[in-house]
Amino acid sequence: MELGSRRRGRPKGFAGLAPPVTIQALDRALDLLCVLAPSEGMTLSEIATELDQSVATMSRVLATLERRGFVEMSAATQTWHIGVEAFRLGSAFLRRTNVVERSRPVMRALMMETGETSNLGIERSGQILFVSQVETYESIRAFFPPGTLSPMHASGIGKALLSSYDDDRLNRLLRQMPLQPFTEKTLSSLPDLQAELRRTRERGYSFDDEERTVGMRCVATVIRDVNGEAVAGISVSGPTQRMSDAFIPKIGELIQKGAIEISRNLGAHGGLF
Template sequence: MEPTQRRMGRPKKFQGKDTQPTILAVDRALDVLDALAHANGMTLSQLATRLDQSPATMHRVLATLHAREIVEIDQQTQAWHIGSAAFRMGSAFLRRSSIVERSRPVMRELMEATGETSNLGIERNGEVMFISQVETNESIRAFFPPGTLSPMHASGIGKALLSCYSDHRTSQYFRGAELTGFTDKTITQPLALKDELIGIREKGWAFDDEEKAEGMRCIAAPIKDIYGEAIAGISISGPTQRIPESAVGRIGTLVADAAARVSRGLGSS
């Protein structure tokens, strides 16, 4: 009789149980990191209020994380921030794939060819997560720090990725998606978004026309792996005065070509 195989990474005493054990202190520490990651610095009292914990509890968590350089404090403002060790740990996520490494030279060339900021993003839990950026030298520019999240329906990269979904996955997306309006140009109607995705498939690139932020435009295309599946998107973004509608088609071709070059580097045909 063959021995029962337990799930990888789970100790024997949890074999056969569906419930996952948790550690309260670790949960609290991760809550703190999540709060700091979404804010431009938070004081002890702000964290305690946000997480509904006592200042004493928050101070113990912060002191522990600070000792490992996972968080740091600005002595002047007394605001806590994500620390260098957290960045090093988060960078391990990017090392799981060669996509960032392979994309950087192409992103730089795309930035130089268009004069606008180039971005790299992936789908993460139903949103676009930006994982790399090559900034333009222009004083007014788009800025998406690594880890920034954006809704799929109001993002150039998001729409580029949605256009590559299978029929089944597309149906799943529309069943659960909240097509929130951010500007008067955001596509909030499912039928309109479906028509948009058909057009993106035909052109090979997507256009975000001030759909997330007024005055900003984005043009994106999907990056595909060796199996032909879209695993990321590359884009350029900038202000409307530097990306007039007359230039959208030309830039779209450049972005689609950049995506194709990265795709070939990943083994896509």
């Protein structure tokens, strides 16, 4: 038997076979984590109802996850929350690339210069996954904690990334993308979105004008790697009354400058926008 030639990560002979049967108990545990992660805490009965499972089944799953540190319960409110071990493992995703580390100083500078929250996001399965944030000190602010997902067509970072893709990739994403309207200003028709992507390319940054949330605006642009590919987007977000029409071009200038700095640090060269 030639053990040394076996492909790592897959059983021998896996290629070409039908997908293996999934493990039901593992599916339930992962479903539970996915439901719990975006919440502010859930009771046992709420979890069971949300997942259409019995209380007894969910109690066993929670006990198992709690023992491993993936969930924890607040004794005061009897609600369950994501545990530190889930955070630790999730953070391994961010260590796959140094774009987060390279972006943090620029994001802090953008927050100080504009007075608004700076965000970093990447595209995952046709959505924007926020991976880092530097919050403003203002009490009223945009809030996209790491792990938040947002539709691309109603996101500053999303539109910036879409505007940078080649025609094949862009058309593939647009065909799969439901252009759901969130506010009266959401670009929910394909011609409107395509026109906005053209404007984004021309000025070098995108502008989300209350398209996801009424009262909030966002300016964003792309970060490129050594191959010149857009690997992430960086943005500044805040309330409409502070991000006035007159202030938007200045934010656009600052965010382009910041994105160029990060891109250079990632090895990018030549024309970036």
